[in-house]
Amino acid sequence: MTIDVKKSDAGIIQTLDKKWWHDAVIYQIYPRSFMDANNDGMGDLAGIISKLDYLKELGINVIWLSPVFKSPMDDNGYDISDYQDIASEFGSLEEVDKLIAEAAKRDIRIIMDLVINHSSDEHPWFIESRKSKDSPYRDYYIWRKPQSDGLPPNDFHSYFGGSGWEFDEATGEYYFHQFSKKQPDLNWENPKVQEEVHRMMNWWLDRGISGFRMDVIDLIGKDVDKQIMTNGPHLHTLLQEMNKATFVGRDLLTVGEAWSATPEIAKLYSDPTRDELSMVFQFEHITITFDPEQGKWKPRPFDLVEFKQVISKWQTELGDCGWNSLFWNNHDLPRAVSKYGDPGRYRVQSAKMLATAMHFLKGTPYIYQGEEIGMTNVQFDAIEDYQDIETLNLYQERTAAGVSHEAMMQGIYENGRDNARTPMQWNNTLNAGFSEGHPWLKLNPNYPEINVESALDDPNSIFYHYQKLIQLRKNHQVIVYGDYQPLFAEHEKVFAYQRQLGNKRVVVINNFSAEPLELTLPISLQGLKGQCLISNYAARKQLSESLTLAPYESFALLIKQC
Ligand code: TEU
Ligand code: CA
Numbered sequence: 001m002t003i004d005v006k007k008s009d010a011g012i013i014q015t016l017d018k019k020w021w022h023d024a025v026i027y028q029i030y031p032r033s034f035m036d037a038n039n040d041g042m043g044d045l046a047g048i049i050s051k052l053d054y055l056k057e058l059g060i061n062v063i064w065l066s067p068v069f070k071s072p073m074d075d076n077g078y079d080i081s082d083y084q085d086i087a088s089e090f091g092s093l094e095e096v097d098k099l100i101a102e103a104a105k106r107d108i109r110i111i112m113d114l115v116i117n118h119s120s121d122e123h124p125w126f127i128e129s130r131k132s133k134d135s136p137y138r139d140y141y142i143w144r145k146p147q148s149d150g151l152p153p154n155d156f157h158s159y160f161g162g163s164g165w166e167f168d169e170a171t172g173e174y175y176f177h178q179f180s181k182k183q184p185d186l187n188w189e190n191p192k193v194q195e196e197v198h199r200m201m202n203w204w205l206d207r208g209i210s211g212f213r214m215d216v217i218d219l220i221g222k223d224v225d226k227q228i229m230t231n232g233p234h235l236h237t238l239l240q241e242m243n244k245a246t247f248v249g250r251d252l253l254t255v256g257e258a259w260s261a262t263p264e265i266a267k268l269y270s271d272p273t274r275d276e277l278s279m280v281f282q283f284e285h286i287t288i289t290f291d292p293e294q295g296k297w298k299p300r301p302f303d304l305v306e307f308k309q310v311i312s313k314w315q316t317e318l319g320d321c322g323w324n325s326l327f328w329n330n331h332d333l334p335r336a337v338s339k340y341g342d343p344g345r346y347r348v349q350s351a352k353m354l355a356t357a358m359h360f361l362k363g364t365p366y367i368y369q370g371e372e373i374g375m376t377n378v379q380f381d382a383i384e385d386y387q388d389i390e391t392l393n394l395y396q397e398r399t400a401a402g403v404s405h406e407a408m409m410q411g412i413y414e415n416g417r418d419n420a421r422t423p424m425q426w427n428n429t430l431n432a433g434f435s436e437g438h439p440w441l442k443l444n445p446n447y448p449e450i451n452v453e454s455a456l457d458d459p460n461s462i463f464y465h466y467q468k469l470i471q472l473r474k475n476h477q478v479i480v481y482g483d484y485q486p487l488f489a490e491h492e493k494v495f496a497y498q499r500q501l502g503n504k505r506v507v508v509i510n511n512f513s514a515e516p517l518e519l520t521l522p523i524s525l526q527g528l529k530g531q532c533l534i535s536n537y538a539a540r541k542q543l544s545e546s547l548t549l550a551p552y553e554s555f556a557l558l559i560k561q562c
Helices: 045-050 052-058 093-105 124-129 191-206 235-247 263-270 304-317 347-359 389-400 405-415 452-456 462-475 477-481
Strands: 002-007 013-017 026-029 062-065 082-086 109-114 165-168 173-176 211-214 253-257 279-281 364-368 483-487 494-501 504-511 517-520 530-535 546-549 554-559
Touching: 045 052, 045 093, 052 093, 052 462, 082 093, 082 191, 093 109, 109 253, 191 235, 235 263, 263 279, 263 304, 304 483, 304 494, 347 462, 347 504, 347 554, 364 462, 389 405, 452 462, 462 477, 462 530, 477 494, 477 504, 504 546
Parallel strands: 026 062, 026 364, 062 109, 109 211, 211 253, 253 279
Antiparallel strands: 002 013, 165 173, 483 494, 494 504, 504 554, 517 546, 530 554
C-alpha cells in the first residue's frame, strides 16, 4: 500500500510504500541485565518471557534482542562462538522459539543482533583458521606477515585499546581485530564467509524472527591494507548480495549500526530502491559531545543548537529516500536523562521532554530498557566495580598514558557503557527484583525510588508518557509521514519543530533547560488552537503571542486547520 507523503511545489504527490516498521516502536533488551529467572545473577530468556506482558502494556511492537548466542562473553556476547546455538547463561534454542511464539501472541516481533564483522576467537572457524596457513578456514579471517622488524603490518589501533593486530606464534603471522583480540575480524572478501553468514541468517529467519540489528555493519567492507575501515569499497555490494540471499521475499526490519554514516551515506543503505537495509543507526547527534581527538572519554558540553542542526539535517536530507532511526541511548551509550536532561530535581519532567522531543520526529523510535522509567547513569567508586571491556581497557591504556584517574572516571561516569548495563529496576525489593542471586553487575543504588512497580502505580510516571507516545504514533499519520520544519532554530534552550501532512499540523515545543523561559512566538504560530496531544505539565490548547515555559516543559499541539 502506498501513502501520499509530500506535495511538491508542482503539486506532485510523493508516494511512499508503507512498511509495517514505519509506525512501529522498537524496544532494545540487553539480556544479561533485563530479568534473571533462575537467580544465577545473570538475566536470561526465561526472564524476558516473564516480562512480555509488561512490554505489551508499554505498547512496543518489536524487541531488538542484544546477542544471546554462545560466547566466551569477552564483550558480553558481541564475540560469538556459535551463531546457531544459545549461551547456557541465557537458556536454549527452545527458549528462543518460545520467546518468538509468546511475543507473537502479544503482537510483538523479535529482531536479533547480527554480529558478523567479527566472531569470537573461540569460534570453530577461527580455531581452524589459526591452525595452519594452509587451513581451508585461513582466509575466513585477515592474516598478514609481520614487517621485517617483526612489528605489526600497520599501526591500526583497536577501539578497545592496543594494537589492532595480534601475533599468533603457531603460524608466525598477525590477525586483525578492530575490537578485542578475542574478536578477530571476518574476511568479507571471502565468498565462503558471505555464504556461511547468509545461510545462518536464513536459518534464523526460518525460525520466525522478523529481522536483524546489524552490528558495525559499516565495517564489513573494509580494506585493511589501505586502512579503509568504514564505508569500504565493497560494502554496498556485500549488502545488496546479502539482501538478495536472505531478505528477498520476506517482510523484515533490518537496521544497520553505522557510526560513520552521513545522510548521503544513509541513503545508500536505506533508499528502498537500492534493496539493502530498512534503516541505519547514525550517531552524529551522539558524537557531538565527544572530543575530536580523545573521543567519549573527554566529554564536550551538550550544545543544543548544534544538536538541532544535526537532527534537522537528518530529518530533511534523509526524509524522502531513506528512513531515520530515532534514539537517545542503547547498551553502548549513557542514560538519556543523565546525559541530556536532569537526573535530579527535574528527572521526571526532563525524561518526558526528551521522549516527546524524539518521538514526534520522522523515523522509527527505539527505546532502550529502563529509559521508559527514567533510569539514570551510575557512579561506582572503584574502577574494579566496572565490567565493560572497553571501559576497563581504555582506563588502563589512558591512565598509563598520563590521564589522571579522576579525569578518566569522569569520562566513565558521563559516557561509559556500564551506565546502560546496570540491572533493570523492577521494584524496591532485593536487587530491584532483577535477581535473588548475586547480580553480575552492581545495581544503581537509586532503584528503591526508580523502578517499574512504582512507575505503574503512578499515573503521571514516565512510563505512561512513553505508553501514550507509542499510541499517538499509531493514531496520527502526520507523526509517521509528515514533513519536518524546524522552529526557533537558533534558540539555545528550546528545541521546537512542526510536522505537516495534508491539512494535519503538529507543533512540538521543548524547553531543554531547568529554568522557566519566555518564548515569543512568530506571527505564523500566534493564535493557533488545537488538541494538546501530550504534555509534561498542564495541557496547552492554544499558542498566544508568547509562552512562559516551565523547566523542561514539553508539549505537542495538533493544530486544527480549516
Ligand atoms: O559497537 C560498536 C562501537 O563502535 C561501539 O562499541 C563504540 O566503540 C563505543 O561503544 C562508543 O564509544 C558495537 C556494539 O554495539 C558494541 O556493544 C560492541 O562492543 C562492538 O560493536 C563490537 O561488537
Ligand atoms: Ca539467569
